[in-house]
Each structure stands twice: as structure tokens, then as C-alpha cells.
Amino acid sequence: MRRVRVWAAWLAILAMAGCGNRKGSDGPQAGAQGAGGPMEVEVIALTPGEVRDTGEYLGQLISRRTVTLRPQVAGYVQAIRVRPGEQVTQGQILLVVDPRQERAALRAAEAQRSSSVANLEYARRTRERAAQLYREGLMSRQEYEQAVAQASSAEANALAAQAQVQSQQVQLGFYEVSAPFAGVVGDIPVKVGDSVTPETVLTTVDQSRALEVSVQVPVERAVQMRVGRTPVELLDAEGKPIVSAPLFFVAPTLSGVTQLVEAKAAFENHAGLRAGQLVRTRVVYETRQALLLPTYAVSRLGSQSFAYTVVSGDGGMVAQRQPVTLGQLEGNAYELLEGLEAGTQVAVSGVQLLKDGQPVAPKPAAPKGAQQGAGVGGASDAGQ
Known part of the structure; x- marks a missing residue:
């Protein structure tokens, strides 16, 4: 019995020591949470920025100078002096008829x-x-x-x-068929020894230095286009513009086949593009100034979007959830249509952890790159 009482005493001492250790390790955090300590968040002041009303379409490149070559005499092909796809100069002999x-x-x-x-x-x-x-x-x-x-x-x-x-x-x-201008030779469907007439197609020559891009746009969008002012951008695989040129032509009538309106822009080709190539294009219908709300400052509850503003409360600064109406996405920010005014302080970090009325300790937002890293997850259904 005496040994049992000794063991019981030791177990009691160990249990008290364990409780003391847990209290020592969890105490500061629990104390801070229990005391409702403010959460540190980064904030920005809403300012106007440039918003573009755009539409993306598939366009086709057209050479501004292209010609189909036919012989002006009849006879047999004696020599072919170029190959398809070869770059030729003006006056260079391409084919010779006997x-x-x-x-x-x-x-x-x-x-x-x-x-x-x-x-x-x-x-x-x-x-x-x-x-x-x-x-x-x-x-x-x-x-x-x-x-x-x-x-x-x-x-x-x-x-x-x-x-x-x-x-x-x-x-x-x-009898010598030459290039009328510098360009690239197309396909050559004839071969040496073939009999040709003035109706026989020998080849084509395209000049890719000056190109046009043709896009088909919906008729309701065509009314927003202005010749000489509406730009068309050619995009790379990542969606970044590589060429921008204003429209020089908007068709006055619809296409009978597609019921779309054709629009064209011309540009100097410094990007290695080729006539006949299909390209991704963006038509910029309008550019305006509007408030921009970063995507990482937006939270959603169902179909409603919210942003957390930082305002003065009874005991200091608190986060206040505000419903917002968003427009189109411009880069890494939404166009803000309704809900907030210019100069409003908006939280851009830890949005997924914030609650309405929560005390916060605001600080100026880090540079743009750091903001994006801190805001990961900010567009989730926080605050449910």
C-alpha cells in the first residue's frame, strides 16, 4: 500500500508539471487571442486607373502586296531558278520558258x-x-x-x-518570269519540262514587310469602332501584345456568310509574322479612368463580392466588410463600379482570415510583387 501511494504521488507531480509546460508554451498566443489583439494587415488607398473595354478575336494576316504570276507566253518550262519559300529581290528571275x-x-x-x-x-x-x-x-x-x-x-x-x-x-x-517586287516565293506547282500557257499559275510572291490583319467583329461592337483611332493588338501565346495598329477600314456591310463586320489594321512587320497566318487579336473599343480593386482584395459570399475596408472603431481600427459591384478584369485588378469611393483604405493581405468588425493594425502595402504573394487566397469565400 505504501508503494502504491508513492507512485500515485509521483504521477500527480508529473501531471502538474505537464500542465505547467503547456501553459507556458500556449500562454502568450492564447492570451493575445483571448485579449482580442488586432490583426496586422496591409492596406492600399483606392485610386483611379486606366480601364480598357476590349474584345478578343481570331484574325488573319494578309500581305499588302501579293501577286500571282502567270507566263505571258506559251511554251515549255526550261528552268526554275528559285525554291518555294525563298526570299527574292525585285527583278530576280524566277522561271524561264523555252x-x-x-x-x-x-x-x-x-x-x-x-x-x-x-x-x-x-x-x-x-x-x-x-x-x-x-x-x-x-x-x-x-x-x-x-x-x-x-x-x-x-x-x-x-x-x-x-x-x-x-x-x-x-x-x-x-520568257523570263521575274519578281515584280521583293518578297517570298510561294508554292511552285510546275516543274521543268511542263507545257504552260498564259492561264497557267507558276507561283506567287508575297511581301511580308507590310501586313494587314483582318478581324470579324459582332455588329453591335462595330458601332464602337473608329477608323484611325480604335487600336488592334496582336497577341503572343501568353496574351501579351506584340503589335498595335489603328484600324484603317471598317466594312460598311455585314458578311453574308458570318453576319459579322470585317475590320482591318495595317502595320510594319518586325515580329517575323507571315501572310496567311491566323493570330490572336484584341480590339480596344474604349479606354477610360475608373477605380481599380486588386483581385487579392476581393472575397466572395455566394454570388456577392466583398472588400474589407479599414475604418476607425470604438477601440481602434477595425475591418469592415463592404459589398462591391465589379466590372471587367483589367490585368490583376477589377473595375470597381459601386460600393467604395476613391481614397478608401482597403485591406489587401490576410483577407481570407478577416471577419467583419475585427480589430486590425493597418500598415502600408508592400510593393506590387509582394502584395500578390501576400494576397494568395484572398478571392476565396472568406467570411462565411
Whole structure:
């Protein structure tokens, strides 16, 4: 019995020591909570910012200079001097149609011109001699006039022969198909040896230095667009703008197929884009100033959105839950339509832990990057 009483005494002492340790470890926090100590929160003052009314659409890039090349003569393809997709310069020869027959015709025309020039020289000398003889009375007027007429005829024949040579030279030039401007060669559907006519498509040349973007927008949105003022942005895979250009065209009528309105903007291509490419675009219909509420300062209860403002209470600063009406999302902030005024102090940290009327210790918000980190979870259904 004595041993049992000793063990019981020891157990009692250990139990009291354990309670003392727990009280020592939990005491300060419990004391602070029991005393209702204010919660430290970061706050910002609401200020106006830029809000853009935008719409995103799929657009298509169009070359401002594109041409489909066809031969102006018939014949067989003798040579193809470029490859599809190759960058070419203005005047560079792309394809050659067999010109041998035309070269032969040119040589014949040049021979005829040489003969006409020789006849012209002879006729001119004859006319000069006839004029001398006529002045000396050794030739009749009829013979003199005949010599003058023969010289005039020889001149006409020489001019006609020269014109024929020039015509053959121009015609021979058609057998070499060249680039009308610098650009990129498209597909080449023909091959060496193929017979071609003036209706045969040889290739295309696109210039991607100056491009247009074509977008189709709803008719109710088209009334908000202004030529020269409404910008169109081309977006990358992350949604960031890489090109911005104002509209230069808004179709006056709807497309019969899509019932949408076509709008176009032109820009200098410095982003390596290609004609025919489909791109993600954003049309900025309107830019205005409005109050912006960071997303991490918003909490939700059902379908209603709230923000916690910091106001003076009986014992100091307290958090006050205010219903807000939000507009569109602009970056990392909502457009604030109703509920708060400019200059209002709004909590942006620990929102998920706040309760209506809770004492708080406000401090200025950290820089933007730190705010985003501190506000993670702020858009949850806090305060339920």
C-alpha cells in the first residue's frame, strides 16, 4: 500500500508539471487571442486607373502586296531558278520558258533591220545625187521626185524594221518570269519540262514587310469602332501584345456568310509574322479612368463580392466588410463600379482570415510583387 501511494504521488507531480509546460508554451498566443489583439494587415488607398473595354478575336494576316504570276507566253518550262519559300529581290528571275523560237524570230528581225538600214543609206545617197543633177538641169523633175519618194519609203521601212526588233525583244523578255517586287516565293506547282500557257499559275510572291490583319467583329461592337483611332493588338501565346495598329477600314456591310463586320489594321512587320497566318487579336473599343480593386482584395459570399475596408472603431481600427459591384478584369485588378469611393483604405493581405468588425493594425502595402504573394487566397469565400 505504501508503494502504491508513492507512485500515485509521483504521477500527480508529473501531471502538474505537464500542465505547467503547456501553459507556458500556449500562454502568450492564447492570451493575445483571448485579449482580442488586432490583426496586422496591409492596406492600399483606392485610386483611379486606366480601364480598357476590349474584345478578343481570331484574325488573319494578309500581305499588302501579293501577286500571282502567270507566263505571258506559251511554251515549255526550261528552268526554275528559285525554291518555294525563298526570299527574292525585285527583278530576280524566277522561271524561264523555252525562248529558242523567239530568239530565232529576233535574229530574223535584226537581219531585216540591217537590210532596211542599208537600203535607207543607198536611198539617201541617191536622193542627194538626184538633187544635184536636178539643180544642174541634168535630171527631170519627175526623176528627182521619184528619188525623193524612194528615200522616204526606205526611211519608213527602216523604222518599221527597228520597231519589229523592239517588239521581238519585249516578247523575248516575257520568257523570263521575274519578281515584280521583293518578297517570298510561294508554292511552285510546275516543274521543268511542263507545257504552260498564259492561264497557267507558276507561283506567287508575297511581301511580308507590310501586313494587314483582318478581324470579324459582332455588329453591335462595330458601332464602337473608329477608323484611325480604335487600336488592334496582336497577341503572343501568353496574351501579351506584340503589335498595335489603328484600324484603317471598317466594312460598311455585314458578311453574308458570318453576319459579322470585317475590320482591318495595317502595320510594319518586325515580329517575323507571315501572310496567311491566323493570330490572336484584341480590339480596344474604349479606354477610360475608373477605380481599380486588386483581385487579392476581393472575397466572395455566394454570388456577392466583398472588400474589407479599414475604418476607425470604438477601440481602434477595425475591418469592415463592404459589398462591391465589379466590372471587367483589367490585368490583376477589377473595375470597381459601386460600393467604395476613391481614397478608401482597403485591406489587401490576410483577407481570407478577416471577419467583419475585427480589430486590425493597418500598415502600408508592400510593393506590387509582394502584395500578390501576400494576397494568395484572398478571392476565396472568406467570411462565411
